[in-house]
Amino acid sequence: MDTSSPSAFVNGALLRRFIGQKVRTVIQVTGSEIGSVVGKSTDDLQIVVRGSSPPSPLTTYLEVIGIAESDNAIRAETWTNFGNTFDTQNYNELCKLANGEFKHLFI
Amino acid sequence: MQTSVTPDAISTVLSNPSFDSSSDRSEIVVQVVDLKPIGNRYTFSANDGKTKVKAMFTASLTPEIISGKIQNLGLIRLIDFTVNDISSKSTKYFLVTKCEAVGSVLDSEINLDSKSGEEEAREPKKQKLEHSPVSPLNDVVSTGITLKPKQEFVAKSASQIMSEQRGNAAPAARMAMTRRVHPLVSLNPYQGNWTIKVRVTNKGVMRNYKNARGEGCVFNVELTDEEGTQIQATMFNDAARKFFDRFQLGKVYYISRGSLKLANKQFKTVQNDYEMTLNENSEVEEASSEEMFIPETKFNFVPIEELGLYVNQKELIDLIGVVQSVSPTMSIRRRTDNEMIPKRDITLADESRKTVVVSLWNDLATGIGQELLDMADQSPVIAIKSLKVGDFQGVSLSTISRSNVVINPESPEAKKLKSWFDSEGKEISMSSIGSGMSPSAKNGSRSLYTDRVLLSHITSNPSLFEEKPVFFSTRAYISFIKPDQTMWYQACKTCNKKVTEALDSGYWCEGCQRKYEECSLRYIMAVKVTDSSGETWISSFNDEAEKILGCSADELNKLKSEEGEVNEYQTKLKEATWSSHVFRVSVTQNEYNGEKRQRVTVKGVAPLDFAAETRLLLQDISNKNKTSQ
Numbered sequence: 001m002d003t004s005s006p007s008a009f010v011n012g013a014l015l016r017r018f019i020g021q022k023v024r025t026v027i028q029v030t031g032s033e034i035g036s037v038v039g040k041s042t043d044d045l046q047i048v049v050r051g052s053s054p055p056s057p058l059t060t061y062l063e064v065i066g067i068a069e070s071d072n073a074i075r076a077e078t079w080t081n082f083g084n085t086f087d088t089q090n091y092n093e094l095c096k097l098a099n100g101e102f103k104h105l106f107i
Numbered sequence: 108m109q110t111s112v113t114p115d116a117i118s119t120v121l122s123n124p125s126f127d128s129s130s131d132r133s134e135i136v137v138q139v140v141d142l143k144p145i146g147n148r149y150t151f152s153a154n155d156g157k158t159k160v161k162a163m164f165t166a167s168l169t170p171e172i173i174s175g176k177i178q179n180l181g182l183i184r185l186i187d188f189t190v191n192d193i194s195s196k197s198t199k200y201f202l203v204t205k206c207e208a209v210g211s212v213l214d215s216e217i218n219l220d221s222k223s224g225e226e227e228a229r230e231p232k233k234q235k236l237e238h239s240p241v242s243p244l245n246d247v248v249s250t251g252i253t254l255k256p257k258q259e260f261v262a263k264s265a266s267q268i269m270s271e272q273r274g275n276a277a278p279a280a281r282m283a284m285t286r287r288v289h290p291l292v293s294l295n296p297y298q299g300n301w302t303i304k305v306r307v308t309n310k311g312v313m314r315n316y317k318n319a320r321g322e323g324c325v326f327n328v329e330l331t332d333e334e335g336t337q338i339q340a341t342m343f344n345d346a347a348r349k350f351f352d353r354f355q356l357g358k359v360y361y362i363s364r365g366s367l368k369l370a371n372k373q374f375k376t377v378q379n380d381y382e383m384t385l386n387e388n389s390e391v392e393e394a395s396s397e398e399m400f401i402p403e404t405k406f407n408f409v410p411i412e413e414l415g416l417y418v419n420q421k422e423l424i425d426l427i428g429v430v431q432s433v434s435p436t437m438s439i440r441r442r443t444d445n446e447m448i449p450k451r452d453i454t455l456a457d458e459s460r461k462t463v464v465v466s467l468w469n470d471l472a473t474g475i476g477q478e479l480l481d482m483a484d485q486s487p488v489i490a491i492k493s494l495k496v497g498d499f500q501g502v503s504l505s506t507i508s509r510s511n512v513v514i515n516p517e518s519p520e521a522k523k524l525k526s527w528f529d530s531e532g533k534e535i536s537m538s539s540i541g542s543g544m545s546p547s548a549k550n551g552s553r554s555l556y557t558d559r560v561l562l563s564h565i566t567s568n569p570s571l572f573e574e575k576p577v578f579f580s581t582r583a584y585i586s587f588i589k590p591d592q593t594m595w596y597q598a599c600k601t602c603n604k605k606v607t608e609a610l611d612s613g614y615w616c617e618g619c620q621r622k623y624e625e626c627s628l629r630y631i632m633a634v635k636v637t638d639s640s641g642e643t644w645i646s647s648f649n650d651e652a653e654k655i656l657g658c659s660a661d662e663l664n665k666l667k668s669e670e671g672e673v674n675e676y677q678t679k680l681k682e683a684t685w686s687s688h689v690f691r692v693s694v695t696q697n698e699y700n701g702e703k704r705q706r707v708t709v710k711g712v713a714p715l716d717f718a719a720e721t722r723l724l725l726q727d728i729s730n731k732n733k734t735s736q
Contacts, residue, residue, distance in 0.1 A: 087718035093725045101732070 006107040007065050011095040012045025016071035023074065024065040026082055027090050029058050037062065042092035051076030061086040111210075112136050112217055114184065117158040118322075120190060121199065135185045136209055138217050141171070141177040144692075147517065151179070153201055156219030162188075162201035181212040189395060263276060291336035294367055294381065302363040304394060305330035308337065309492065310356045310407065311509045313347060328354050329377055329509075330362070335405050337377035340365065345387045359394045362447035378407065385497040406490055408520060411540050412459030414504070416578055417496040427490040427520050429528045431462060433480040436472050439486075451476035455489070458527050459542040465491065465504040467512070475512045477508065482514075486528060488521045489514050502540045535619025559723065565694055571707055576693045578710070582720065584687045585655060586637035588680045595660040603649075628660035634709075636690070647709035654712040656683050689713045689720075 007022040008014075015023065027039030027047050036050045036083050039062065050073065063081035066074045098106045116135045128514065137153040144150075145163075151174050152163040171177045187205035192198075288300040309329035327341040340362075342350050354360070362385070368384040385391070388548050401493055406425040409417065431454040439449045451472035456462045467476045479487065492511035494504045504511070514520065560579045597614065599606045604618035606626050614626040630652035633644055653659055656679060667676040691711035696703055 029594075030366055087721065090721040090725065097728065 003107055009095045009098045009106070011032050011043040011092050012047055012072070013043055014095055014099055015041075015047070015068050015074070017099070018068045019070060021068060022065070023068045024062055024063065025074070025095075025099075026086065026088070028060060028065045028088065029062050032058060037064075037078070042088040042095065045074060048073045049076045051075070051079070055081050060084040061088075092101030110157045112138050114156060114219060115158075116507045117153060119158050119637055120157075120201075121160065136182050137185065138213065139179055139181050140176060140216050143175075153185075154216060155172045160199065160201060162203055164206075165202065165204045168203065168206070177206070177210050178212045180215065181208055183207065183208045184209050185518075191395070205327055210362075217527075223315075272731040281646050281687065288361070290334050291330070291338050291379070292334060294338070294383075296367040296369075296381065300363075301719050302361055303330070303332060304361050305332045305338075306359045307354050309509050309511060310354055312522040323393055324348070326351055330383075331405055336379065337405055338379045338381065338382040338383050339370070339377050340385055342385045346385050346389065349387050349392055350385060350389075353391055353393070357653070361392045361394055362390065364389045370724050371706060404491065406492060406518075406520075410459045411455070411461040414463060414502050414540055418498050418502055420496065420576070423493040423507070424496060424504075425490065425492050426455065426463075426465070426494055427488065427524060428457045428463070429486050429488055429524060429532060430454070430483055431456050431486070433476065433483040435480070436476065451480075451522065453479060453489075456528075456532065456537050457524060458531075458532070460535060460537045462537050463502060463504060463540045464500065465494065465506070469504050469506075469508075471506050471510065471512055475514070478514065485507055486533065487515050488525050488528075490516045490518070490521065500539075531617055531672040561640035562636065562638045562643050565707060566641055566690070566705070569696065576695045578693050579636065580689060580691050580693065581636075582687065582689050582715070583636040583638040585634055585684050586642060586657075587635040588683060589635075590680055592633055594632045595628040595630050595664065597626045598649075600625060600627050603629060611708075628664055630656075630660045632656075643707055645690070645707040647707050649710070651712045652710040655688065656680070687715050689715060702710075711726065 003068055004020055007024040008018055010018060010023045010025045012025075015025070024033055025041060025047070027037075027049070029037060029039045031038040032054065032070040032084050035052065037054050037058065038046065038048050041047050048067075049062075049066070051064075051066060054062075054076070059081040061084065062083075063078075063080040064074055065077040065080075066076040069075050113134055115138045116137060116732070120135070137155050139151045140154050140159065140349055142149055147169055148166045149169060150161065150163045152159045162178070169179070177183060183206045185201075185205075185206050187202060188201050188203040190199055191202055242492050259419060262372040266286055287302065288304045291303055291305065293302060294303070307328050308331040311327045313324055313326045313476045313625045316325060324347050325341060325343050326347050327339055329337055329339050331337045365383045365385045366382045370380055379441070404606055406427065408427045410422045411428065414424070414426075433454075434452040434453045439450045440446070441448055448468060449472040451467045453465050453476070454462050455465055474735065479489070490513045491504075491506065492513075493507060495507055497503045510733060560581055562581060562583060565579060565581070597608070598604065599616040599619060600623060602616065602618040604616060606614035606616045606623070609615045609622055613622045613624045615622050629649040631646065632646055632652045632655075633646050634652075634655065635642055635644055649660065655665065658679065662688055663676065663679060666679060670673060689712070690709050691709050691713075693710050695706050695708070697706055698704070
């Protein structure tokens with residue numbers, strides 16, 4: 001397993017703790033322009049994802065892995081369509097546990 | 108107006124227990140002392156100035172006491188009463204069913220002895236009279252507390268007291284004096300000579316049966332003793348005919364010379380490891396008017412919320428609930444004999460905030476059902492003994508012939524329920540217990556996400572399942588399906604029962620009593636399942652095995668018989684292995700060659716819903732944190 005470049009699971013609120021670092025999150029797509037996708041994080045905050053070549057067409061849910069640029073923006077390196085059904089609540093809880101109580105289990 | 112008691116009234120009655128005609132009693136006046144309430148009735152001591160005896164007014168007289176007509180230290184004329192035994196204390200009491208107050212209330216207890224020397228002189232003689240047995244069969248013991256003048260009191264040894272009380276009665280008569288009544292809980296199959304005193308708390312109908320050994324009739328009763336222990340007693344043929352009319356619901360009997368055997372747990376309706384069989388030589392003797400010392404029907408309530416566990420089980424349940432609605436009566440045509448049967452549906456709710464529909468049938472629909480309809484707006488609490496749990500509309504309850512309905516019972520459960528309903532229950536909206544259940548998971552169905560356990564919970568608790576089947580949900584992987592097991596049987600296409608190949612051709616079905624040209628294969632398959640805590644064998648029947656393997660037994664049989672490079676049969680089994688499912692299982696224990704074995708049977712299989720499983724895991728994490736804090 002490549003552990004040289006870990007990406008932290010984040011929701012909208014956790015993003016600010018990782019500015020300049022690699023993160024991964026899932027958003028519900030609300031709009032897209034050339035070179036950027038706007039979406040809603042699992043904790044209902046707006047996140048803008050920039051970066052080249054988002055997949056087309058986009059499904060409702062989208063996972064992005066990239067560098068946190070600000071508390072509401074990510075520069076994407078990897079885009080993955082996550083389909084149209086996704087349990088955002090579970091994901092949100094995972095983010096909280098992975099950065100809180102069970103941080104030691106994640107890299 | 109009478110101003111005093113009838114002298115020697117009590118000792119006369121006690122020494123003459125066959126005192127039956129009411130005309131003889133018309134002049135008995137006693138003083139009421141120590142009047143106090145017990146439940147909804149009143150007890151007192153009847154005082155004739157010399158002797159006191161414990162007594163009780165029947166509940167029908169309670170209003171007379173509340174209204175003040177009958178008062179402590181007042182005089183009453185006993186119009187109708189009986190003399191009864193208190194078996195536990197071997198004393199007697201009067202049960203007063205009818206009386207009238209005479210004269211005004213006195214200032215103190217009447218004590219004639221202290222006034223009259225003449226009475227005193229007669230005392231020893233009277234004592235002797237009182238204690239000599241009237242006939243050997245009469246189990247008479249003097250029980251009144253004799254109000255002797257103080258100076259007569261001398262210390263006596265126990266043997267002196269005994270011989271004085273028994274007089275010179277023959278040994279047999281002494282035996283008969285106190286009938287030794289055994290508590291039901293002490294009975295076992297290895298004990299010969301016992302007498303029990305029990306109330307008939309349920310009486311079944313006479314049923315006719317026909318089996319390999321011939322025809323016959325049978326009926327059973329449920330008996331309850333004063334400790335509340337219950338037992339079922341069954342009578343066949345001659346015994347059934349002999350005792351059917353003798354046993355009456357609600358009455359109290361002395362019973363002896365029955366035999367006990369281990370209860371068949373599958374069919375048992377009362378909590379007792381044994382059941383009783385009475386034959387025609389058994390003795391059943393009614394104990395007159397002793398109702399108050401044996402509790403009424405004993406209930407074992409199941410909350411509505413937990414009814415799912417009993418769906419389509421043989422076990423009957425008791426329920427208590429607040430009446431929400433009562434339907435008019437309907438007539439249902441019974442399929443077997445085309446007879447029209449009245450039915451009425453009532454909806455009950457309880458503190459689990461769930462409702463359930465109970466169908467009352469026959470007399471219960473027309474009798475007590477009508478009563479309930481008339482009082483439905485008062486939201487009465489009702490308790491029902493012996494209900495069958497079916498799966499119509501998820502969960503539904505039906506009365507059977509021996510079900511018993513009690514309106515507004517005087518029990519702590521009923522009071523608690525009523526106060527819950529009055530304080531919050533009537534405000535909140537409640538959902539039907541049946542609505543949450545998937546019709547496919549038919550046995551012990553509950554949501555697959557409740558009562559979730561690990562396999563080790565099942566395998567490490569062999570004693571947990573001795574009583575009755577226990578249901579769990581568990582998430583596990585199929586780890587092994589033995590390819591060379593007998594995985595299916597030849598089944599009747601109509602009734603699914605096992606068929607045998609007929610001599611010439613076709614298949615004979617014992618269930619349908621006819622021959623068919625074709626049969627189908629149905630699974631009965633053993634599968635090993637594994638989770639993080641352990642592994643166990645489970646058996647699965649046709650529908651569940653089909654879901655596990657993804658094909659029918661007929662299809663799989665075809666693959667098995669095909670010869671080729673690749674064995675499709677083996678492949679199919681391998682494909683099913685290491686897939687994960689949520690299983691609904693029932694766990695039972697049975698004895699096989701003297702060895703107790705656990706049997707886990709699949710009652711339902713569902714594919715994993717990952718989101719739901721994740722939610723469950725998250726819930727576990729937060730629960731664990733809560734408990735560790």
